[in-house]
Amino acid sequence: MMNEEMNTDRGVTGLRIADTRRTQVLLRQRPGGGIGEARCIAELEREVRDLQRANATLKRYVAKVLELNLEFPLPDAGFETTGSAAQRGGTNTVAFPRRTAPAPLRRAEAPALTSLDRSPDRPPAEVEFRVLGPVEAVVGGRRIDLGAPKQRAVLALLVSQVGQPVSVDLLLEELWEGRPPPSAITSLHAYVANLRRVLEPDRAPRKPATVLRTRGRAYLLDNRAVEVDVHRFGERAKAGWQALDQRDPQRALREFEAGLALWRGQAYAEVADATHVAPEVVRLEELRLWVVEGRCATLIAVGAHEIAVSELAAFTQAHPLREYGCELLSVALYRTGRQADALAVLRSHQKRMAEELGIDSSPALQHLEREILHQAPSLD
Template identity: 75%
Template sequence: MTNEQANCDTMVADPVVGDGCRRYVLPRQRPGDSTGDAPRVAELKCKVAELESQLRDLRRTNDTLKMHVAKALGLQLDSPIPGAGFETTRGGKAANAVAVSRRTAPGAVRGVETQVPKPTETPTGVEFRVLGPVEAAVAGRRIDLGAPKQRAVLALLVSQVGQPVSVDVLLEELWDGSPPPSAITSLHAYVANLRRALEPNRAPRKPASVLRTRGRAYLLDSRMVQVDVHRFGDRAMAGWQALDRGDPQRALREFDAGLALWRGQAYAEVADTTHVAPEVVRLEELRLWAIEGRCATLIAMGAHEIAVSELAAFTQAHPLREYGCELFSLALYRAGRQADALAMLRAHQKRMAEELGIDPSPALQHLEREILHQAPSLG
C-alpha cells in the first residue's frame, strides 16, 4: 500500500445525524496536505460515491423498518423512523459533548399519537392497571374484581378501551369458542357486577357512564377512565423526547417512571386470547424500546459501567435485538473494554448468520469499524 493510499484510508468520512438518517461529510484537510493532488481528489470522490450508495441502502432499510414497526405496534406514522446514528449529546455536568448511539422509539418523538384519547383527569376517578395482572381502583381505592372470568371480561374491555367489544367475542374468548347455554346469562351478571364496582355511587336505573352498552356490545368509555398503558406511553415518549433534546437527567426520570408501572406480563389473565395477544406484543415491544432508551440515557450520562451491567442481562435475554447489541458494544468501548466490545459484535454477527442467515445491520457494521479504529466520534 502506498503512503497516499494509507493516508486516504484513514480519511473516513465523519458521520453526522440530521433528518433521521446518517449523513456523511468529508473530513477537514490535514495541515500540510496538498490541495492540488488530483489522485487524492479522485480517491475521495470514489469514497463519497460509495458512502452515498450506503446511505441510499440505509434509507431503504429505514423505510422498511418504519412499515414493519408501524404494522407490529399499531401506530400511524407521518414521518420516517430515524435510523441509528452517533448523535452528539451533552450529559450531566460533563464539559465536553460525547457521541451517543441512539435510535428513536416507535411513536416516541415525531408525529405519532395513539388513537385512543389519554385523559389527564376522569370524572369518575376510575383507573385500570393492566401492565401485569388486571387491577382497578376507584377514587384511589383498589376494588375487588370478582371471579376469574369476570376479571377476564374487564381485561378484554380495557384492551379495547373506547371501542365496542361484541357479546359474541366475549363469549368466544371466555369459553374458548364453546360457550354453554348459560354463558350469556353469566356474561350479563359479570357486566352488572363490574358496573356496581366501578360506579358504586350510581343511582338505581341511571345509565352507566363507565361500562356502557352499545347495541350487542359493551365498551369502556375512554373519557371516563385512566389506563396505566397510556401513562406508560406518555412517560416513554417524554423520555425519548428529553434524550433527543440532550437532557439525559430528565430522560432517565421519565424512563424510570414508565418502566416502574410494569408488574409482570401485560393483561396477564387474557394475554393469550385472540383479541388481546396483538396488544400484548405491542406493549412488550414498547417496553423493550423503553429499556433500550434508558440504557442509551445512562451512556449519555457517562454511567458506562452501569449501562454495561444492565445491557449484559438485556442482550442475554434478547440476543437478536440489534439496537441492544449496538448499545452494549458502545458501553463496553466507553468503559475501556475495546476488545470485549469487538468480541460482542462479532459473536452477534455469528449468531445472526447461524440462526437467521443474515448479515448485521449497516449501523452495527459501521460501529464495528469505528471501534476497531478508535474513532474520536465514539467519545
C-alpha cells in the first residue's frame, strides 16, 4: 500500500519541451482538421518521451551516487503512460513505475563529498584541484608545479579522499605497489613537505598547515580549504537535469556542456588503478557517459537532430552496448528522414546483444523499432 501511494505521489507530470512552433501546429489541428484534441495531447506526451528518459533516469542516478538527498521518479523501460493520460485536477500526467538504480551506478565506497557542503557565505577556496585528467593544482589563480611523478601520485590519492584522512600505510602501499623500500617513509615525508610548500606558499615557518593537514599517522586535504573539479562536474550535471525539469533545455545544454568541458582525460590519471581510487574512477566515467547521453537527448529536444546524429554515431561506436545511446541515435536518424538507417542501428544492436550477451534488446528498443516501422506520427 505504501509503495502504491509513493508511486502515485511521484507520478511524473508530462514535460512540454517540444518545439514551440510544432506545438502550435498540433494544437491548431482540432477536429475537422484531421487530428482531435486527444490525439494532440497524446503526441505531445510522446514527443518528450526520449527526453523524459534521460531526465528522470539521470536525476535518480545523481541522487544515488552523489547522495544529494533528492527524490526523483525513475521511469521503467518504454515509458508507457498509465491509462489514457490520466487526469489529475485537469492536468495531464504520465505515471511510471519505480525501480532502483542499476548496480554499476551505485557508489561502493564512502559518500561522495561535494562543494555543496561548503558554506555559501565563505569566499572561494584559494586552492583548486583538477583530477578529471592528470592531476593539476591552481593556487591563487596560478597553476603550480607538482613535482615528480610519485609526488603527484601522493596528491592524487589525497584528493580522491578529500576531507578524509589517508593513512601513511595506505600511501606507502599504493605508491610502491605493496613493496615499499626502507627509504619509502622518508621519501613520503619529503613529498608531503614539498606539497605543503607549493600549496601554501605564504605560510610562515612553523605555522601549522591549513590545506594538507596531519591527523595522527595520516594526512588529509581539508575540504573547507579546497575546491575539486569532480564536485563542480557533479553540480553542473545536477543543474542540467534541474533545468530540464524546469522546461529550460537551452540552459540544460549549457550546464551539460560546461560539465563535460572539465574533462581532460581519464579521471585521476596518475593513480587510476590504485585499489582505493579505481571504484571512484569507474563511478565518474559512468556519470560522464550519462551526461553525454543527457546532452544528446537535449539536442534532440531542441531540434538539433543532425548534430545529435553525428555525436551519437561516435558515442555508440565507442560504447556499443549502451542501449539508451542506441535509442537516441535511432530517434535522431528517423527525425532527419533516415528511416532505414534508424532501423539498421536498432537491428545491429539487437544482433550484437544476442551474439555477445545472449539476451534480447530492451522493451524500449523493441517498441521503438515497431514505431519506426509503422512511421508513428508521434516520432516526427
